[in-house]
Amino acid sequence: MSRKRVLGVRDLSVRYQTRAGEVHAVSDVSFDVLENEVFGIAGESGCGKSTLIRALMRLHSDNAIVTAQEISYEGQDLQSLSESAFRQQVLWSRMSLVPQSAMNSLNPVYRVGEQVVEAIQAHTRKSKAEAQERVAELFDVVGLQPDLMHNFPHEFSGGMRQRAMIAMSLALDPGLIIMDEPTTGLDVLVQERILRRIREIREQISSSIILITHDIAVIAEMSDRIAVMYGGQIMEQAPALELFESPCHPYTLGLKNAFPSIRNLGQELISIPGSPPTLIGAPVGCPFEERCPFRLERCASELPQVEALAEFHEVRCFRHPEATHLREQASEKATWRSLN
Amino acid sequence: MALLELKQVSRHFDIKAGLLGRWMHNQPDRKIKAVESVSFSLEENEVLGIAGESGCGKSTTCMMISGLLAPTSGEILYQGKNLSGFGPQEQRWYRHQVQMIFQDPYESLNPRFRVLDTVAEGPRALQLWPESEISGRVEEILRGVGLPPGKYAERYPHELSGGERQRVGIASALVMEPRMVVADEPLSMLDVSIRAGILDLLKELARQRNFSCVYVSHDLSILGHIADRLMIMYLGQAMEIGPTMEVIRNPKHPYTRALINAVPVPDPRVRRPIPNISGDLSRPIDPPPGCRFAPRCPYSNESCGQTFLSLDRTSGSLHQASCHRLDELADPPLA
Numbered sequence: 001m002s003r004k005r006v007l008g009v010r011d012l013s014v015r016y017q018t019r020a021g022e023v024h025a026v027s028d029v030s031f032d033v034l035e036n037e038v039f040g041i042a043g044e045s046g047c048g049k050s051t052l053i054r055a056l057m058r059l060h061s062d063n064a065i066v067t068a069q070e071i072s073y074e075g076q077d078l079q080s081l082s083e084s085a086f087r088q089q090v091l092w093s094r095m096s097l098v099p100q101s102a103m104n105s106l107n108p109v110y111r112v113g114e115q116v117v118e119a120i121q122a123h124t125r126k127s128k129a130e131a132q133e134r135v136a137e138l139f140d141v142v143g144l145q146p147d148l149m150h151n152f153p154h155e156f157s158g159g160m161r162q163r164a165m166i167a168m169s170l171a172l173d174p175g176l177i178i179m180d181e182p183t184t185g186l187d188v189l190v191q192e193r194i195l196r197r198i199r200e201i202r203e204q205i206s207s208s209i210i211l212i213t214h215d216i217a218v219i220a221e222m223s224d225r226i227a228v229m230y231g232g233q234i235m236e237q238a239p240a241l242e243l244f245e246s247p248c249h250p251y252t253l254g255l256k257n258a259f260p261s262i263r264n265l266g267q268e269l270i271s272i273p274g275s276p277p278t279l280i281g282a283p284v285g286c287p288f289e290e291r292c293p294f295r296l297e298r299c300a301s302e303l304p305q306v307e308a309l310a311e312f313h314e315v316r317c318f319r320h321p322e323a324t325h326l327r328e329q330a331s332e333k334a335t336w337r338s339l340n
Numbered sequence: 341m342a343l344l345e346l347k348q349v350s351r352h353f354d355i356k357a358g359l360l361g362r363w364m365h366n367q368p369d370r371k372i373k374a375v376e377s378v379s380f381s382l383e384e385n386e387v388l389g390i391a392g393e394s395g396c397g398k399s400t401t402c403m404m405i406s407g408l409l410a411p412t413s414g415e416i417l418y419q420g421k422n423l424s425g426f427g428p429q430e431q432r433w434y435r436h437q438v439q440m441i442f443q444d445p446y447e448s449l450n451p452r453f454r455v456l457d458t459v460a461e462g463p464r465a466l467q468l469w470p471e472s473e474i475s476g477r478v479e480e481i482l483r484g485v486g487l488p489p490g491k492y493a494e495r496y497p498h499e500l501s502g503g504e505r506q507r508v509g510i511a512s513a514l515v516m517e518p519r520m521v522v523a524d525e526p527l528s529m530l531d532v533s534i535r536a537g538i539l540d541l542l543k544e545l546a547r548q549r550n551f552s553c554v555y556v557s558h559d560l561s562i563l564g565h566i567a568d569r570l571m572i573m574y575l576g577q578a579m580e581i582g583p584t585m586e587v588i589r590n591p592k593h594p595y596t597r598a599l600i601n602a603v604p605v606p607d608p609r610v611r612r613p614i615p616n617i618s619g620d621l622s623r624p625i626d627p628p629p630g631c632r633f634a635p636r637c638p639y640s641n642e643s644c645g646q647t648f649l650s651l652d653r654t655s656g657s658l659h660q661a662s663c664h665r666l667d668e669l670a671d672p673p674l675a
Contacts, residue, residue, distance in 0.1 A: 187393035192602035217604035260561040271537030
């Protein structure tokens with residue numbers, strides 16, 4: 001497959017300087033986002049998924065140190081761009097962000113439409129009338145009545161505000177839209193409608209989407225390819241179908257068994273014992289080692305390298321050659337209980 | 341006899357228009373009808389799940405069951421006794437019998453209390469047992485929820501992970517030896533990988549310690565794994581009730597069908613049907629009579645807007661839905 005690469009990330013690391021020590025929130029993360037695809041990043045709280053995108057969008061806090069071998073957009077190196085050049089050339093026009101809890105990201109004292117108009121005018125030479133016309137168009141795309149643009153945020157429901165934020169992210173036709181937990185905290189029926197709308201938008205425009213969520217079900221339904229993060233690293237990434245049919249990393253196996261499905265009520269749920277690592281200090285071994293039922297002695301002292309198993313299927317685990325066997329064992333509750 | 345019985349229970353809240361509203365805008369006082377004529381029963385050793393979207397009245401129902409809110413009308417009977425008739429003595433007894441597990445383990449623990457103090461607080465407040473016995477019981481329940489007292493008893497909440505905090509919440513509810521536990525979204529703040537552990541723990545403890553549970557959640561996938569029976573609510577009305585498997589696999593009410601079809605499935609091969617409803621969730625402020633789902637329901641007719649068929653506890657049928665058009669909708673199955 002030789003689809004065009006929209007975003008290329010190689011060995012991205014983010015460290016935070018804190019009083020407790022240096023927190024390695026993201027370590028050596030590499031991935032590509034291809035043209036017109038939804039790339040899902042799944043992970044639990046503290047796995048580094050939000051830090052990762054904040055670093056990509058240069059929204060990280062002052063105490064963060066970002067290093068990478070490569071961050072490129074359509075082949076252009078983004079790291080060499082100055083702060084202001086990045087804002088002018090990349091932000092909104094090439095890469096846009098629908099932030100987490102986007103419902104609360106609108107300014108309560110401005111009309112919703114005005115806020116989108118403002119974003120458009122800040123980046124283009126459009127007149128106010130042209131910008132308003134564009135907003136009406138965008139509202140239509142996300143399924144909001146165009147005349148709602150004259151309303152205030154408090155007159156919108158949570159789902160409507162979320163759609164307004166998605167409209168804003170589409171304003172300048174970016175090639176890549178990053179959505180951080182776009183439906184978390186919304187009711188099921190509202191979530192369903194927004195997810196469906198995102199799928200439709202993707203068919204209409206040719207943007208790629210990075211979808212970040214802790215909800216395995218949402219990511220399974222929406223993504224073409226999925227990366228699973230844990231302890232600041234991508235543990236496994238693969239095309240969605242392959243990840244569900246033949247997962248290889250013990251953490252992926254564990255997540256799959258822990259997540260309830262409404263279509264499979266008889267299924268026994270198995271939780272992963274323990275809790276996520278604190279990430280203070282440079283990673284020595286595999287971050288999942290403490291909770292992994294398949295750990296070897298070397299897992300504590302040696303960091304497994306990323307191995308390619310097939311096209312687009314990469315895993316970071318010493319025991320990946322035994323994946324078939326591990327998959328069988330991981331579906332037994334006793335396997336996960338034998339820890340500690 | 342059922343452990344708990346609700347008979348046509350309603351709870352309304354007043355919204356006062358205020359001086360300005362009345363004088364300048366001529367606004368009338370309005371009412372939020374948070375729960376309207378809800379009836380159900382909870383049997384001994386049963387887990388009843390209550391599901392619904394925001395504003396459906398599930399938390400208000402919880403608070404009424406726990407005795408924290410009095411119903412506006414209707415009766416709540418615990419072991420046949422009406423809650424509203426309880427004197428101080430009986431209220432104390434009821435607070436011992438019924439315990440709550442809260443949603444947010446980060447907010448519901450006192451940061452200055454050690455685990456030990458948090459768990460012992462209830463029995464101490466009600467002076468259930470002598471102090472020496474309380475500490476023994478606290479240690480026992482901590483072991484029961486998977487927090488060995490040697491390691492955890494002296495810790496403060498900030499030294500615990502989210503899952504451990506929720507275990508403390510469960511321990512402080514169960515140390516009271518309740519007959520009934522009311523759990524309001526106890527997993528929603530926890531990570532996926534540890535949810536299953538807490539769910540198992542609750543199930544296991546319910547069996548060992550013989551308590552019944554009202555488990556409230558918006559997450560049907562989780563309810564599907566813990567509840568024996570499931571009740572679906574919409575804007576204060578109970579739409580459907582029945583054995584969990586039945587309700588999820590063979591939903592009768594158009595709302596239940598839409599809700600179940602909207603739940604994402606963790607499998608990229610599955611294609612869900614599109615939920616067949618229109619419009620947005622409103623709020624139960626002075627709602628019209630009749631079925632509150634009717635304005636969004638693709639099958640509603642005139643009678644739906646006029647009268648609401650509330651669920652009938654006495655009908656003897658386990659799986660019921662409050663819909664005028666059930667017979668017509670029964671088959672073929674609708675999307």
